[in-house]
Amino acid sequence: MRVLVCPDKFAGTIPAVEAAGAFAAGWRNVRPGDDLILRPLSDGGPGFAGVLAAALPHARVLTVAATGPLGRPAQGHVVLDGATAYIESAEACGLHLLSGEERDPKHTTTFGLGTLLLAAVEAGATTLVVGLGGSATNDGGAGLLAALGAAPLSASGFALPYGGAALIDCAALGGVPRLREATLVAATDVDSPLLGLHGASAVYGPQKGATRQDVFQLDAALARFAGVLQALPTAPPGLADLPGAGAAGGLGAALLALGGRVTSGIGLVRELTRLDAELEEVSLVVTGEGAFDEQSLRGKVVAGVANAARDLGVPCVVVAGRIDAGRREAASIGVTEAHALVEHFGSVAEALARPADGLRELGERLAVQWSR
Template identity: 45%
Template sequence: MSTVSSAGHVLLATDKFKGSLTAAEATAHLAAGLRRAVPGLGIRTVPVADGGEGTVDAAVEAGFARVLTRATGPTGVPIEVDFAVRGETAVIEVAEASGLRRLPRGEAAPLSASSYGTGELIRAALDAGCTRIILGLGGSACTDGGAGLAQALGARLLDADGEELSPGGAALTRLVRVDLTGLAAIGELIVACDVDNPLLGPNGAAAIYGPQKGATAEDVALLDAGLANWAKVISISTSDADFARVPGAGAAGGIGFAALALLGARLEPGIDIVLDLADFPAKAAGARLVITGEGSLDAQSLRGKAPAGVARAAARGGIPVIAVAGVCTLTPAELEAAGIRAAYALADIEPDLDRCILEAGPLLEQLAAGLLVATLTGAA
């Protein structure tokens, strides 16, 4: 049996292992493996997310209450959804009402999918008395520039005949005028965003993320044209700056743009928001080690994802960080530059990737009970 110093606890702050474990499940399995190998070890858990799927769950783990309601799915089908509330603050995920996982039978609808349901969730939070909305972007099925969201909050999008536009990004090519007189006011809107794409062009919402939502090359061109028209009409109607160029405007199919241009939002890294909600500094105080991770540690992990954000936060307290993952493609130098001392992957102990996905929980416990103990004893 390994022995370690009793000084300081270990803080587990992992994101989900997509397709295998939620963030809470991942931290629970890690904790089980560590306790089995190191009886009496002090452990605290802070399941985290980067603003995409899992952000509401992370808020609930941090003490928010889960609120159930109904909203319109990305293709117009009513669905059961939830958001989180604590006091006057609400946490909402775009993926919950307008996400790819909400597509009926998984059938993509790149031209007609809408963000309307996300607007309904914001409306529900406002009706519940919330004056501060945290909106997690990521996992969206739509490329409508947030037009549906705006419609759900009272904006009217009109074509040349004065008729309301149909849902989806393709319809935006027919947009002539917007009526914002009925648009709901939001006290404070904070957008959790982990990408820096603008709304338009080769690095924009349609070009970069459209294919992931089923868009063909022709669809991408049509969607980009619709978004360009949407941005032009909004700019004329509001006489504001060109928000289409702002990094992050292209997030979640352009919902970032609508949040900035119409709702006065400010964009912040999603992981930083979640760590703040969870009071990470207080839970990390006195820790001897922080363990973070996610399903795949790769180059994308270094660009605003949870592990890099956790490492930054831990560094402020001088706490060493190691990471766990299903697979890791980062070099030791890249890990070190991100503030991560070492990384351990399920693929290191189980070369069958299918088994890594299906049996991620037990394998994570095995990883914790084996390879991680060496780090813990070394940090004693």
């Protein structure tokens, strides 16, 4: 058999590259003669830089000293492929950089991402593709703009503290962002607007540590900041309502205000990894992620892979940490069957502690099943 193994990361436990390797190792234990093609994927969130660094044959990777969501040192990477740079926002403002007690989007910042963008421009990149997802921030990209020389200011002309809450007092930006006219692209499959019930604060704020009261406070602050962003000459009309403006705590809005555009994260990665061409040559595709749920059905890695496999008539198996999506909904996007580590181990704690072992064991089991 020729099998394509192309999972996303299992958030909080194992990156996509290791997940693919673990599953493939199990399969090869049972059927060493099969041809397994490993294509770890990302939709723009954690793992985006590593996936593209591995997939692009001529890419070079710059390691950049940046800062995390609370200002601590963090190491980021710029993946350069010709004049295009690929940057993962989660490396500078990701939720995984904080402990549970530290999560508070009222104070976290995207400043470190601005450092990565500047490094890409200094390296000669003229197109900056920023993967959005997995952020610990809700500052509408205010920290990013500060790093680019356009710090948010109060009505009195003082620079505001970092974090989303302080933006309620934002009156202007204190400069022009310095990007040497580089083109910006936001790679994300989040289509949320910036504000309201379906916006950045309401939908994603709670998972970043926001209380119910914090959500109202942050949404009001982003509404104020949206008016400031709208005044930029490169900002499109109706900025706050555009799909993707709410991605990564409003980072999408900042990139759009700087003249950027939004593209599908999984669509971009599918193209760059030549996933569709690989699908035409295989008899089975295996994908997966930490939680296969309703969000997975709306444009994340699993949906992108399953849709492409369905169009080519290739069976698609999902392996996940847990499965919350219904069978009928999964089948509607092209999923043939799904298997969960939680069910395999019989324990959530075990699934979280031993994801590589579980994926290897599922690989062995599915190799027997599908060889029949």
